[in-house]
Amino acid sequence: MTKKLLNIVVFSGAGMSAESGIPTFRDSNGLWENYSIHEVATPQAWKHDPDLVTKFYNQRRKNILESIPNEAHLEISRFESINPITVITQNIDDLHERSGSTRVLHLHGNIMQSKSSGPDTEKAYYDINSWELKSTDKCPDGYRLRPHVVWFGEEVYELSNAAKIIKEADILIVIGTSLQVYPASGLIHETNPDCKRYIIDPKCEEMIVPSDFVKVNSSASAGIKTVLENIKKVLTKG
Ligand SMILES: NC(=O)c1ccc[n+]([C@@H]2O[C@H](COP(=O)([O-])OP(=O)(O)OC[C@H]3O[C@@H](n4cnc5c(N)ncnc54)[C@H](O)[C@@H]3O)[C@@H](O)[C@H]2O)c1
Structure with missing residues (x-):
C-alpha cells in the first residue's frame, strides 16, 4: 500500500x-565584526561605501566556505x-x-551569488566561485556587482x-x-x-x-x- x-x-x-x-545576528548583539547593520547591510551603506560592504560580505563568505x-x-x-x-x-x-x-x-538571498547594483537588481544572479567578490566585477550591463543579499529596507x-x-x-x-x-x-x-x-x-x-x-x-x-x-x-x- x-x-x-x-x-x-x-x-x-x-x-x-x-x-x-556561523554567528547568529542576535548573539552578536546586532554587530558583525564591530560593524553596525546600518554601515554594511542597507542600500544607503552600499551607496556610501561599496568597498566596505563588499569587504564585509567577503569576510562572511569566507567564514561560510570554511563551515560545514x-x-x-x-x-x-x-x-x-x-x-x-x-x-x-x-x-x-x-x-x-x-x-x-x-x-x-x-x-x-544567497551570499554565494552576486547581482547588478544597477536599477534592475533581480534580472540575473551570478555565481561567486571563491570567497572574494572584487570591486572590478561587473554585470553585462556594466554595473558593479553587489552580493545577492536582501538588505534591511529592501523588498x-x-x-x-x-x-x-x-x-x-x-x-x-x-x-x-x-x-x-x-x-x-x-x-x-x-x-x-x-x-x-x-x-x-x-x-x-x-x-x-x-x-x-x-x-x-x-x-x-x-x-x-x-x-x-x-x-x-x-x-x-x-
Ligand atoms: N547563517 C546566516 O546566513 C545568517 C547569520 C546571521 C544572520 N543572518 C541574517 O540575519 C537575520 C537574522 O534573523 P534570524 O531570526 O534568522 O536570526 P536571529 O539572530 O535574530 O535569531 C537567532 C535565533 O537562533 C536561536 N539560536 C541560537 N543558537 C541556536 C541553536 N544552536 N539552535 C537553534 N537555535 C539557536 C536564538 O535563540 C535566536 O532566537 C536573518 O534575516 C538572516 O538572514 C543570516
Whole structure:
C-alpha cells in the first residue's frame, strides 16, 4: 500500500547554522565584526561605501566556505528519503544545499551569488566561485556587482512564493529564528488552520507565538531529531 506523503515545511533562521560556527545576528548583539547593520547591510551603506560592504560580505563568505553543514541540516536532508521537505530559509549561507536538501528557497538571498547594483537588481544572479567578490566585477550591463543579499529596507521578492508554500503545509517546523525580522517573521501566520506547528529554539519559551505551537526548547540538531522522529512514527503508522 502506498503511504500518503505529508507537506512538510522547515522555516529556518540564523540559529540553524549556529552549530556550524556561523554567528547568529542576535548573539552578536546586532554587530558583525564591530560593524553596525546600518554601515554594511542597507542600500544607503552600499551607496556610501561599496568597498566596505563588499569587504564585509567577503569576510562572511569566507567564514561560510570554511563551515560545514551541521547535524540539523543533515537530519533534514536525510529525511527526504522518507518524505520531501521544503526549506524556506532566512539564511544567506548555502549549508542547506550543501547538506543535500533539494528544495530550498532563500528569502534573504544567497551570499554565494552576486547581482547588478544597477536599477534592475533581480534580472540575473551570478555565481561567486571563491570567497572574494572584487570591486572590478561587473554585470553585462556594466554595473558593479553587489552580493545577492536582501538588505534591511529592501523588498523581499520571494515573500509571496514563501507564503504560498507555507499555506499548503501540513507541518511547519520553525527553527533558530528570533522572529524579529519583518516581513519574514509574519510567514508563521500564513498556515492553514489544520497545520501542525513546531518551534525549535533554546529561547522559544520567551517567544510570543500562537498557543498551538509546540515549543521545543533545544538546539537545532537535538530539536529537529526529536520532531522528525515523531513525524516518522506518524508516517509509518500510515
Ligand atoms: N547563517 C546566516 O546566513 C545568517 C547569520 C546571521 C544572520 N543572518 C541574517 O540575519 C537575520 C537574522 O534573523 P534570524 O531570526 O534568522 O536570526 P536571529 O539572530 O535574530 O535569531 C537567532 C535565533 O537562533 C536561536 N539560536 C541560537 N543558537 C541556536 C541553536 N544552536 N539552535 C537553534 N537555535 C539557536 C536564538 O535563540 C535566536 O532566537 C536573518 O534575516 C538572516 O538572514 C543570516
